Amino acid sequence: MAGISGLLVTVRTGKQGAEMMRGKMNPEYLDEISTLRINPDDMAEAQMLPGQKVKVSSSFGEVTVTCIASDVPRKLFFLPVGPVANRLVSGSDTDGTGVPAWKGEQVTIEPADQVQ
Amino acid sequence: MDQELKVHSDVICTFCGCLCDDIEVEVVDNRISKVKKACMIGRNKLMHAQSNNPDITIAGKPTSLDAAINEAVNILTNARFPLVYGLSSTTTEAQREMVEIAEILNATIDNPSSYCHGPGLMARQQVGLSSCTLGEVKNRADLVIFWGCNPLESHVRHLTRYSVSAKGMFHPEGRKSRKIVSIDIRPTPTTKSSDWFIQVTPGNTFEIATLLRALVANNPIGKGDDALIAGVAVSKWRELAEMIRGCKYGVIFFGLGVTQCRGRDINVEQLAVLVSEINNHTRFYAMAMRGHGNVAGGNQVMTWQTGFPLAVNFSRGYPRYNPGEFSVIGLLARKEVDAALIVATDPGAHLPADTGDHLKNIPVIYLEPHNNPTTEWATVVIPVAQAGVAASGTYYRMDNVPLRVKKIVDSDHLSDEEVLKRIKERITHAQNY
Amino acid sequence: MLRIINGKVYDPVNRIHGEIRDICIRDQKIVEGPLPPETEIIDAKGCVVMPGGVEIHSHVAGAKVNNGRMLCPEDSADHFRAHTEILRSGCNGVVPTTFLTGYEYARLGYTTLFEAAVPPLKARHAHEELRDTPILDTGCYTVMGNNYLVMKALNEPDEISRREKLMGVVAWLLESTRGYAVKIVNPGGVENWKWNRGLVDLDTPVPPFDVTPRMIMTGLARTAYELKLPHPIHLHTNHLGEPGNMAYTLETMKALSGSRAHFTHLQFHSYDKSKRGGFASGAVAIAEYFNNHPEFTCDAGLIVFGPTMTMTADAPMEFSLHQMKGGKWSNLDIEMETGSGVVPIKYQPDSLVNAVQWCLGLELMLLINDPWRVFLSTDHPNAGPFTSYPLLIKLLMDRDFRMSWYEMLHPKVKEYTCLHDLTREYSLEEIAIVTRSGPARALGLKNRGHLGAGAYADVAIYPFFDDKQKMFSSASYLIKDGRVVVRDGAIKESFSGRALGLELPVKGELAGDLKEYFEQYSTVAFSNYRVEEEYTPRPELIRCG
Known part of the structure; x- marks a missing residue:
């Protein structure tokens, strides 16, 4: 089965910040926070195409997002902070610090059409 | 019907910890109609303040x-x-x-x-922190290190107002006379506009700060120059340590990449101790890139x-x-x-x-x-x-400078x-x- | 209305020396009387009645104080107080939270309190905390000794223009910060440290304006005089805490002789140097000079053994303390104005240095003859928390008690101090002077520090005990603005005090080039710099002159 595992890292993006201010219910905002940045080689390995819907799953949940190729390192996947990414991390997993694993949650990514 | 136009200057944008206080806002009939000087986020925040x-x-x-x-x-x-x-x-x-x-x-x-940034506050409770206000950065800093932060997308005007291209008293040329270093796990607009981008592996902040402490203090580290720490050769880290010791007034801005990654509070604690020890050689400071x-x-x-x-x-x-x-x-x-x-x-x-x-x-x-x-x-x-x-009321900037934000519409x-x-x-x- | 009867009244201003007198209160003021027969009576039989205490130098509010709280969460473990229907909760013994600070000062019989060092850029913060410090009237001193606008004005070659510009800057800073006095901390020395340079002496030129500490101190002293400020420059001189700094302090006093000046926490500036370079008391020489210069006042900065927290705008001093001791260190450089540092410390009787410091502070208070010019302080919390005042009062009033402590000190302390030779014991009258009447006079507060008609009805009533520590540890009553705030040592009512500020004789305006300079290099817009009136909701402006 095609797919790839690695660490999810949540980040700020310019568009996420600007669109958030226009309204968190707007499609532009929701699109941006559902856009995953991934290394092209990882994408090839997982048999995914740019713009394709992919399923990201962690031990705590799963989301469907759009992947785009980016100059990020291999096995590191970047999602803007927000309600989408927040379905993949857990408040029960903070090592007693009160801070969830927003900068390194173990996830698996696979093309969404294979899921069905 | 005549519309009443009011222009407010030196308005404070309340979005991020920069609290830019030079915004110009036009108000027509109690509606904000135009926002000047703000970044895109700040502009949107003000333009959409009265809707929804x-x-x-x-x-x-x-x-x-x-x-x-x-x-x-x-x-x-x-x-x-x-x-x-x-x-x-x-x-x-x-x-x-x-x-x-x-x-x-x-x-x-x-x-x-x-x-x-709570982990950073916990670290301060353990060891304290050497810090400064943003104007010191603007006027004095000749070395600025962005560590685990990407202000060009989160604190958009930070670089022009305070840390990079701002024309300070002892840096009349702004950008040219400063060295800008970024430490991050991926390229970002901020790393791309830096003089030196040190791309590190994730979750290794504590190790990096520990190594830098040793290198700044000229302590033996028991590793060769080719050994990799956080994916980067010791020789490179040595170069950074030299740059740190050689600067006159250096500042580390740290973001959630430091506070939320593996180690959390102990990352900031080690970073704070590093900054404290650098002061044995030169003036050096750190500041959290506060968000809201x-x-x-x-x-x-x-x-x-x-x-x-x-x-x-x-x-x-x-x-x-x-x-x-x-x-x-x-x-x-x-x-x-x-x-x-x-x-x-x-x-x-x-x-x-x-x-x-x-x-x-x-x-x-x-x-x-x-x-x-x-x-x-x-x-x-x-x-x-x-x-x-x-x-109206009081807001504290990321360097804890308190400002009064003001009511401009009813x-x-x-x-x-x-x-x-x-x-x-x-x-x-x-x-x- | 309220009448206090049967108490032994100590009101040095009005020459009442422990006589039984009635004190009559109407509204917020003390009045001549008589009052109508149905007036509420407080029977102060067996008690001593004094004006409310006036704290001239304490660090209780603002950026570095909150840094101090941040730095010592462990201090809450055995110092906390639950909220009640009228009181807010709080914690910390060394740097108490704001509400607790107000309550604790009130319980000690204090009604007026000055925060000793506020950087202009952080003035709103100090006022916000003072607003949350209940019961007492409060004010703050504006830090100016390393301010760029001050130094730039002093760099002006033409003398007349220099004086005018400086007066404009000082008035503008006081107005902008709603400050009460000109505070000078390690003049020039903090700026020099930011350039990674060494310590400064009186005539060291300091970048970027090449002015010297002497120019800063004498210039500001003159400006304070010309502005007719009620309190003169409040001076923390260079070289705090260094062995041998006595010589430097004497030089500074000579430079300022003839001008009014308040030397704060003088203990930290009065060290002689032993043959081996260590700490020795310089109290004799300092007191001798000081006694001959009636234009000077000082507060002592008495050491209290135990854990505490040092905090000052003297950033280089804090850094060297940190280098010496290790451990926690917080620092904050403030653009174009000053710096600040915070380092926890523990004073120990078996440390020779601490023992010398402990003796030295007491020696100063015993060797300076005129109690109207030396005031009780611990530079809270630098030399110790203010809550130790009852202990310090007993040390001043009771030589046997003092000597019983002296015996516990490092044995070599006798070689470096003269405390064992001093037999003076403070009287209750003198205690009243050094804790209220003297500071009120030095601050130019005409309606405080005494119990004559027209004074604010701020009255402390202490139960008489031979053990003076017990006597002063908790007021039987504290009356603030005519309201009974403390009864039998417990707080019965809490409200906001006044914010003490100045009515200046001139409008604070920056000369054109200074304003331009500010606008170019400050990160805060000129229009956003000045502290708005909302931060002092209950102002009382003291008229200059």
């Missing part, structure tokens, strides 16, 4: 302010373990009311820093009123501090709280879903100027006048401070009778 306001509701049904406040008081006074949470995007005047309400209720109070406009003020108010910047529990009538135990995320994940008063933050968007979900199962009172994921399900929604737009709604005062008075009344 929620109704006053209880369980989704429109109601009067008076009824909403009564319901809020009912909920809070009947709760056994209430949570007071938020503070980060409102004035210190409102924050002071929140602490008092938490105290009267013997509740727990926390703010979003507990999962953002007044999250720093929330920490200040909580510290002067309770002794602690976050995660405070009043169940014994006096403040007790324990991050993890009394942090909002832990409390909600363990489903300990049975009611919540939330002001000036958006847990529906910010918190892990499994954590935020608990709030959907308990009564929540929510003060907020705009519709957002939390207004969808909060039990009592009270729209408020937005601070810095329709309400709103139909009360400010957070005013609503909270009414809630407080009625709670006190309810408790006495």
Whole structure:
């Protein structure tokens, strides 16, 4: 089965910040926070195409997002902070610090059409 | 009909910890019509400040302010373990009311820093921190290191106003006379505009800071120059250590890439000790890239009123501090709280879903100027006048410089401070009778 | 209305030396009387009645104080107080939270309190905390000794223009910060440290304006005089805490002789140097000079053994303390204005240095003849928390008690101090002077520090005990503005005090080039710099002159 595992890292993006201010219910905002940045080689390995819907799953949940190729390192996947990414991390997993694993949650990514 | 135009200058943008205070805002007939000088985020924040306001509701049904406040008081006074949470995007005047309400209720109070820069505050409690105001950076800094942060997308004008291209007293040329270094796990607009991007492997902040401590102090490290630390050769780190020792006035800005990655508070602790030790050679400082406009003020108010910047529990009538135990995320994940008063933050968007979900199962009172994921399900929604737009008060910049944000338009709604005062008075009344 | 009867009244200003007198209060003021027969009476039989205490130098509010709280969460473990129907909760013994600070000062019989060092850029913060410090009237001093606008004005070659510009800057800073006095901390030395340079002496030129500490101190002293400020320059001189700094302090006193000046926490500036370069007391020489210069006042900065927290705008001093001791260190450089540092410390009787410091502070208070010019302080919390005042009062009033402590000190302390030779014991009258009447006079507060008609009805009533520590540890009554705030040592009412500010004789305006300079290099817009009136909701402006 095609797919790839690695660490999810949540980040700020310019568009996420600007669109958030226009309204968190707007499609532009929701699109941006559902856009995953991934290394092209990882994408090839997982048999995914740019713009394709992919399923990201962690031990705590799963989301469907759009992947785009980016100059990020291999096995590191970047999602803007927000309600989408927040379905993949857990408040029960903070090592007693009160801070969830927003900068390194173990996830698996696979093309969404294979899921069905 | 003639339209009345008012131009406000030196307006303070309340979005992020930069608190840029040079914004020009045009107001026509009490509507903000034009925003100049702000970044895209700040512009959008101001332009959309007056739209998309929620109704006053209880369980989704429109109601009067008076009824909403009564319901809020009912909920809070009947709760056994209430949570007071938020503070980060409102004035210190409102924050002071929140602490008092938490105290009267013997509740727990926390703010979003507990999962953002809270680890840095915990580190400061352990070792302290050498820091400076942003004007020192602008006027003096000849070495600026961005570590685990990407201000070009999160604190957009930071570089031009304060840290990179700002023309300072001893840096009249701005960008040219400064060295800019970025430490990050991926290329970003900020790393691309730096003189030197050190791309590191994730989760190794503590190791990097430890190595730099040794290199700055010229201590033996037992590793060759080719050995890799965080994916980068020791020789490169040695070069950075030399650059640090050789600068006249250096500053590290650290972001959530430092505070939220593996190690959390001990990362910042090691970074703070590094900065402290560099001062044996030259002047050196660090500053947290605070996110929400007044999250720093929330920490200040909580510290002067309770002794602690976050995660405070009043169940014994006096403040007790324990991050993890009394942090909002832990409390909600363990489903300990049975009611919540939330002001000036958006847990529906910010918190892990499994954590935020608990709030959907308990009564929540929510003060907020705009519709957002939390207004969808909060039990009592009270729209408020937005601070810095329709309400005045104090905000603390990321370097803890306090500024007064001012009301520039009228709103139909009360400010957070005013609503909270009414809630407080009625709670006190309810408790006495 | 309120009448206090049967108490032994100590009101040095009005020459009442422990006589039984009635004190009559109407509204917020003390009045001649008589009052109507149905007036509420407080029977102070067996008690001593004094004006409310006036704290001239304490660090209780603002950025560095809150940094201090941040730095010591462990201090809450055995110092906390639950809220009640009228009181807010709080914690910390060394740097108490704001409400607790107000309550604790009130319980000690204090009614007026000055925060000793506020950087202009952080003035709103100090006022916000003072607003949350209940019961007492409060004010703050504005830090100017390393301010760029001050130094730039001093760099002006033409003398007349220099004086005018400086007066404009000082008035503007006082107005902008709602400050009460000109505070000078390590003049020039903090700026020099930011350039990674060494310590400064009186005539060291300091970048970027090449002015010297002497120019800063004498210039500001003259400006304070010309502005007719009620309190003169409040001076923390260079070289705090260094062995041998006595010589430098004497030089500074000579430079300022003839001008009014308040030398704060003088203990930290009065060290002689032993043959081996260590600490020795310089109290004799300092007191001798000081006694001959009636234009000077000082507060002592008495050491209290135990854990505490040092905090000052003297950033280089804090850094060297940190280098010496290790451990926690917080620092904050403030653009164009000053710096600040915070380092926890523990004073120990078996440390020779600490023992010398402990003796030295007491020696100064015993060797300076005129109690109207030396005031009780611990530079809270630098030399110790203010809550130790009752102990310090007993040390001043009771030589046997003092000697019993002296015996516990490092044995070599006798070689470096003269405390064992001093037999003076403070009288209750002198205690009243050094804790209220003297500071009020030095601050130019005409309606405080005494019990004559027209004074604010701020009255402290202490139960008489031979054990003076017990006597002063908790007031039987504290009356503030005519309201009974403390009764039998417990706080019965809490409200906001006044914010003490100045009515200046001139409008504070920056000369054109200075304003331009500010606008170019400050990160805060000129229009956003000045502290708004909202931060002092209950102002009382003291008229200059």
